[in-house]
Amino acid sequence: MAPYFALVDVNNFYVSCERVFNPRLEGVPVVVLSNNDGCVVARSNEAKALGIPMGAPWFQLRDLARRHRVRTLSSNYELYGDMSARVVAILRDFAPDIEVYSIDESFLDVAPVQARHGGGTALGQALRRRIRQWTGLPVCVGLAPTKTLAKLANHLAKRHPEFDGVCDWGALSAQEQSAWMGRVGVGEIWGVGRRLTGQLQALGMRSVRDLCLAGRAFLQARFSVVLARVADELRGTSCLDLEAMAEPRQQIIVSRSFGRPVTALAELQEALAMHAARAAEKLRAQRSVAALVLVSLHARPFRTGERFERAFALPEPTDDTRLLTGAVLAGAGRLFRAGCAYRKAGLLLSGLSARDLCQQDLFDRGAGARERAARLMAVMDRINRTYGPDTLRSAASGLERPWHMRSGHRSPRYTTCWEELPVVS
DNA sequence: TCTGGGGTCCTAGGACCC
DNA sequence: TCTGGGGTCCTAGGACCC
Numbered sequence: 001m002a003p004y005f006a007l008v009d010v011n012n013f014y015v016s017c018e019r020v021f022n023p024r025l026e027g028v029p030v031v032v033l034s035n036n037d038g039c040v041v042a043r044s045n046e047a048k049a050l051g052i053p054m055g056a057p058w059f060q061l062r063d064l065a066r067r068h069r070v071r072t073l074s075s076n077y078e079l080y081g082d083m084s085a086r087v088v089a090i091l092r093d094f095a096p097d098i099e100v101y102s103i104d105e106s107f108l109d110v111a112p113v114q115a116r117h118g119g120g121t122a123l124g125q126a127l128r129r130r131i132r133q134w135t136g137l138p139v140c141v142g143l144a145p146t147k148t149l150a151k152l153a154n155h156l157a158k159r160h161p162e163f164d165g166v167c168d169w170g171a172l173s174a175q176e177q178s179a180w181m182g183r184v185g186v187g188e189i190w191g192v193g194r195r196l197t198g199q200l201q202a203l204g205m206r207s208v209r210d211l212c213l214a215g216r217a218f219l220q221a222r223f224s225v226v227l228a229r230v231a232d233e234l235r236g237t238s239c240l241d242l243e244a245m246a247e248p249r250q251q252i253i254v255s256r257s258f259g260r261p262v263t264a265l266a267e268l269q270e271a272l273a274m275h276a277a278r279a280a281e282k283l284r285a286q287r288s289v290a291a292l293v294l295v296s297l298h299a300r301p302f303r304t305g306e307r308f309e310r311a312f313a314l315p316e317p318t319d320d321t322r323l324l325t326g327a328v329l330a331g332a333g334r335l336f337r338a339g340c341a342y343r344k345a346g347l348l349l350s351g352l353s354a355r356d357l358c359q360q361d362l363f364d365r366g367a368g369a370r371e372r373a374a375r376l377m378a379v380m381d382r383i384n385r386t387y388g389p390d391t392l393r394s395a396a397s398g399l400e401r402p403w404h405m406r407s408g409h410r411s412p413r414y415t416t417c418w419e420e421l422p423v424v425s
Numbered sequence: 426t427c428t429g430g431g432g433t434c435c436t437a438g439g440a441c442c443c
Numbered sequence: 444t445c446t447g448g449g450g451t452c453c454t455a456g457g458a459c460c461c
Contacts, residue, residue, distance in 0.1 A: 034429040041429070057428040075429085102461045104431095139451095193459050222436065226459080253431060302428050346430090396437095433460075442450075 003242060004111040004120070004143065004170070007150040008127060011138045011158065014042035014105035017083045018073055020136035021414045021422055026316060029070040034057055036405040037074055041418040057277035074410040082363060082415045086135050094127060099243045107147060109242050114143075124157075124166030144169035148233035148239045151190040152208065156180060181234075191230040196223070208234060248286040248352065254279045255346020258403045261300055262342045268297065269329045270398030271345050273276060276328045277393060279349050280321040281384075282378060289317035291351030295331035298344035305343065308335045320373050324349075325396055346376070388417075 010016055014032040019025045027215035029046035033039065039057045050068055052054060058072075084103045091098055097109040105394060110123055117123035123143035125168045131139050142154025149169050157167035169177065186205055187197035205211050211219075212234050221230040229239045254275040262268055272295065283290055296309035312331045318324065328347055390397075 038428050055429085059427040062427090105461075182426070191459065195458065224458085226435065249432075251432080255430065257429070301426090344429095431461085434460100435458080436456090437454090438455095441452085443448105 001111050002145065003097075003109040003238070004145060005147050005242070006095070006108040006110045006120070006124065006127075007101075007142045007147070008087075008108065008131075008139050009142075009158070010087065010104040010153050011070055011140060011244070012042055012044055013084075013137075014075065014080055015044045015047075016074075016137050017080050018076070018411055019044075020083070021079075025071055029068055030073065031065070031070055032075055032410070033074060035245050035407075036259065037408055038257065041075065068106075072409055074407040076410050076413065078259060078413045078416045079189045079411065081114040083135060083137065084207050087131055087137060087139070088129055090134055091127070094123070097244050100246070107150065107242055110143065118328045119171070120168035121171060122167050124168065125164070128165055137167070142165045143167070144168070145236055146233040147242075148190050149236070150412045151250060152181075152184065152188075152234070155184065155188055161181065161368035166328065178209060181208050181212060184208045185262055186211050189230060189234070191226065195228065199223070214297060248288055248354070249282075250350070250352060252279050252282050252290070252349040252352070253346065254282075255296070255344060256405055257344045258342065259406045260403065260404050263335065263340070264346075265336045265338075267398075267403050268336060268345055269332050270396065271403055272328045272332050272347060273325050273394055274398070274401075275345070275347055277321050278324045279347060280319055280377075281317045281381060283349060283352070287355045288352045288356045289319045290314065290324070290349035291317045292349070292351065293327050293331070294348040295328055295335060296346050296348070297332070297335050297342050300343045303344065309333055309339075311350075317351070319355060320377060321394065322373075323395065325394055327394065399417040 007331060015025070015030045018032065025044075027046070028044075029050055029052075030044040031040050031047050032042040032050060034041045037058060038188055039055055040052060040061070041055070043052055043054065047070055050070070052064070052070070066069075088098070088106060091106050091108060095108040095110050095113050101105040101107055110120065114123045117126055120143040124143060127141055130141055131137055140154055140157040142150045142152065142157050143166075144150040144153050147298070153167040153169040157163045157165055172180070178243050184207060185197075186192055186200050186207060189208055189211065192200070192211075200211065205214060211231055214231060216231065216419050219231055232239050256271065256275065258271065262271070288300070289349070292311055292313055294309055294311040296307060298307050299305035310331060312327055314323065314327055332345070355356065380392050384390065414420060414422045
């Protein structure tokens with residue numbers, strides 16, 4: 001059976017999560033800021049109507065926000081991650097074939113189940129009701145025979161009230177499909193970013209329909225196979241499969257900006273030790289080992305500050321927090337320059353491979369030590385999972401952490417922390 | 426003064442192989 | 444005067460996504 005894709009997407013996800021637990025945020029402009037309260041990463045519809053752009057640096061908007069009494073929140077990723085997991089659990093109930101595409105979006109193959117619900121639109125409405133009732137979150141649903149069309153249908157469902165939150169592309173007549181494609185700008189297409197939008201418009205292709213009408217050979221020669229595939233998908237030929245099995249990551253990045261400029265090597269190393277521990281946890285979670293670590297330091301100021309980075313090969317592929325930390329601290333020592341003010345530090349693990357397939361040294365005598373290390377790491381992970389992140393950590397990652405990011409307006413972790421449960425009085 | 430943190434894929438070009 | 448024809452692998456950079 002050919003797949004039929006449903007894209008389920010939570011409206012203004014971070015803002016909606018906050019509103020579930022704080023109804024006073026309903027009906028008023030709300031923004032959620034990135035880590036370090038740096039820039040805007042989520043906006044309520046009211047905030048969008050004020051012209052607050054996505055990704056805008058917050059300090060530039062502070063006056064505007066004050067004038068319009070915009071409610072401002074720091075990111076609360078523990079809350080958002082937990083709410084996301086709840087939504088995914090509900091979706092799995094509806095259709096077992098699901099690709100979790102991002103924290104607030106999933107693709108489902110509804111071909112085997114939609115008849116049971118009375119068609120795509122009815123299925124979409126059932127999903128909306130269930131998610132609203134069980135989590136409090138509003139979602140929109142787009143359904144279509146290709147992923148790119150499902151994204152387009154979702155876009156329509158979100159912006160045009162006549163769809164009531166669900167757009168089944170396949171249920172539209174050919175004339176309706178063509179008319180909608182003529183109304184939506186080429187830049188709204190999934191896979192067409194700012195750059196391509198400009199280039200396509202320069203060639204006179206302004207709407208989705210214009211891109212659809214362009215020849216495949218032309219698009220591939222003038223742009224790339226990627227854009228040619230996008231056009232194929234818009235014409236109804238499915239090129240992108242549902243990726244239900246999450247492949248292990250090919251690289252793992254952990255980096256954070258500092259809450260204030262950092263000039264001391266010791267502080268830089270504390271932060272990097274903390275990042276190394278996080279990266280090692282991610283590595284172990286996907287049962288991989290890393291062969292290479294890249295350490296990067298970003299100097300201030302934002303625009304003109306230099307970036308220093310260097311890759312270091314690990315003695316052998318590893319997932320051991322202690323070995324990674326050692327490598328990263330040594331790397332930081334070599335990159336560090338006295339007198340330089342840093343705003344951000346991070347690391348990237350690459351050369352990842354499956355832990356169980358890892359090639360060992362021919363003269364290796366360390367099997368016993370590796371076995372003990374693996375058990376130690378497993379215990380550490382278990383304790384941190386049970387009692388909270390960082391319950392057990394390396395001393396290298398610091399106690400006070402004065403460089404830690406700003407997060408001045410974070411809401412309580414309502415669903416993941418006993419001390420912060422919501423109270424009804 | 427003040428600007429996030431992750432990821433993916435594709436392409437071109439260079440090094441190297443026979 | 445005149446210098447082949449295939450390949451693979453790796454990396455950097457650029458585009459995109461949320």
